[in-house]
Amino acid sequence: MFLSLLQPVRMTARCVRSISSFRADDLHITLTDKPKPKPSYDNLPFGGNTSDHMFEVDYTPAMGWSRPVIRPVEPLQIHPAAKVLHYASELFEGMKCYRCVDGKIRMFRPMENLERMERSAVRAGLPPYDRFEFLKVIKKLINIDQEWVPYSDRCSMYIRPTFIATEPSLGVTQSTDAKLFVIAGPTGPYFKTSMKAIRLLADPQYVRAWPGGCGAFKMGSNYAPTVAIQAYAQREHNCQSVLWLFGDDHQMTEAGTMNFFVFWTNEAGEQELVTPPLDAGLILPGVTRKSVLELTRQWNEFKVTEEVIPMGKFIKALNEGRVKEVFGSGTASIVCPVGQILYQGQELHITDTDDIGELTQRICHDINEIHYYLKPHPWMESIDIDGDESLRTVTAN
Structure with missing residues (x-):
């Protein structure tokens, strides 16, 4: 459907x-x-x-x-x-x-x-x-x-x-x-942080979208209920945005108003760029998201996948040192690196610096060169x- x-x-x-x-x-x-x-x-x-x-x-x-x-x-x-x-x-x-x-x-x-x-x-x-x-x-x-x-x-x-x-x-x-x-x-x-890595609050009690709803459509009604949660994340937890979760397995869906990407070494030992799929209707089909997928697939340097990312799978990869970069993408931000995620009292450190990751920087550079016709x-x-x-x-x- x-x-x-x-x-x-x-x-x-x-x-x-x-x-x-x-x-x-x-x-x-x-x-x-x-x-x-x-x-x-x-x-x-x-x-x-x-x-x-x-x-x-x-x-x-x-x-x-x-x-x-x-x-x-x-x-x-x-x-x-x-x-x-x-x-x-x-x-x-x-x-x-x-x-x-x-x-x-x-x-x-x-x-x-x-x-x-x-x-x-x-x-x-x-x-x-x-x-x-x-x-x-x-x-x-x-x-x-x-x-x-x-x-x-x-x-x-x-x-x-x-x-x-x-x-x-x-x-x-x-x-x-x-x-x-x-x-x-x-x-x-x-973001006022420009290209510095941001911190996300991941709280499963707050849900952005659900199957059968309108999460896949760009309607104002999707955004209004998120504003207070974003403000709470900033005020109480020093987080610039919210990582929206869904389901009993706490699937990572979107980062604030951005699509969400993880670059890691998967369990098969392959380098992989992964983002949540569109088929459940939870994810807005972003134009920048589509562009990132098409661009990286053209490079043909690593696996590019659309699949569900449960928090448990992500934390396991993070603890095993397999997570390389996490970033969001959108028209407003283009790409935005994620440095930390606060999840159920756990501080998940992707990077301890504000520096942008190599892949995130490359994607940003290539898309900006396209934007300005370089x-x-x-x-x-x-x-x-x-x-x-x-x-x-x-x-x-």
């Missing part, structure tokens, strides 16, 4: 044209007359700044999709009975674009994010749209706010597409109305919109 839900929705050109959707060539653009000052790239926080403009479009059954607009960032107009405010009918994505060494701005694997967003929308019961048209309007938004993309090889622009249920009704039913919007802004590293790669997609002069030219309507 979960594997079928996680598969991208494949559509022929005929099917794409038949979907009721907004169209990029219908965009109504209003440019701000009060542009904001750009922040300094030094110590730029994650998610603390938004650019000047946003994208917005609404859906109702009677009218279908409204005319899409790009306008100055301002508060949303939403009814207090909107279902998103009462039943958390909401989903989002996290994407990045980079100012590359050749001066062009490129996005990192955007269609992977939009395919995942489409799967989340199906699970949330929100209306369909043409994701190819959606990508066009996102590129247009970036084009308009291109000066907000940092001139830095340490920063990027973070893009946040969001889809919410807006029907003004308190019944617990599928929403008839919806709003799709996108904001963006320059961002720095996710190593040209098909994962990077230009925001140039070929063959459509109306979308390439920024004008106010």
